[in-house]
Amino acid sequence: xxxxxxxxxxxxxxxxxxxxxxxxxxxxxxxxxxxxxxxxxxxxxxxxxxxxxxxxxxxxxxxxxxxxxxxxxxxxxxxxxxxxxxxxxxxxxxxxxxxxxxxxxxxxxxxx
Numbered sequence: 001x002x003x004x005x006x007x008x009x010x011x012x013x014x015x016x017x018x019x020x021x022x023x024x025x026x027x028x029x030x031x032x033x034x035x036x037x038x039x040x041x042x043x044x045x046x047x048x049x050x051x052x053x054x055x056x057x058x059x060x061x062x063x064x065x066x067x068x069x070x071x072x073x074x075x076x077x078x079x080x081x082x083x084x085x086x087x088x089x090x091x092x093x094x095x096x097x098x099x100x101x102x103x104x105x106x107x108x109x110x111x112x
Contacts, residue, residue: 002034004052014052028069028088031055035063046091056091059084068112078109 002016002024016022019036027033027046035044035058044058058075061084065077074094075086083106084096099106 002032002036002047002052004032004049013050016047016052025067026069027067027075028073031069031088033058033062033067033075046088058086058091059093061093061096062086068109070112074112076109076112078106082106083109 001018002022004013005011006013016034017038019034019038022034022036024032024034026049030049031046032049033044034047036042042063044060044062046055046058047053048055061082062075062077065079065082065084067075067077069075069088073088075088077084077086081099082096085094086092087094097104097106
């Protein structure tokens with residue numbers, strides 16, 4: 001179950017819904033990427049780190065990937081067979097590179 005805490009006091013600020021396999025990672029100064037399985041439905045979304053309110057859904061491609069924020073406006077997600085970039089303002093897929101696309105291999109992401 002994802003939850004947000006006040007770093008100064010340690011008090012809980014918000015609590016999300018009961019989620020199986022919840023994954024919560026930073027996605028910008030005030031956003032978090034949360035994913036998991038809710039009542040049998042897999043999901044990935046951007047939510048406010050301050051309030052826990054859902055801001056926008058994310059493309060289904062990010063569900064099996066590890067994501068990092070570029071410290072500007074993009075979430076870059078990498079998995080064993082693809083690398084994708086998502087615009088944080090809209091949640092839209094910016095670009096994707098799949099393994100064996102045009103004879104290329106998806107790169108390994110070391111830093112964003």
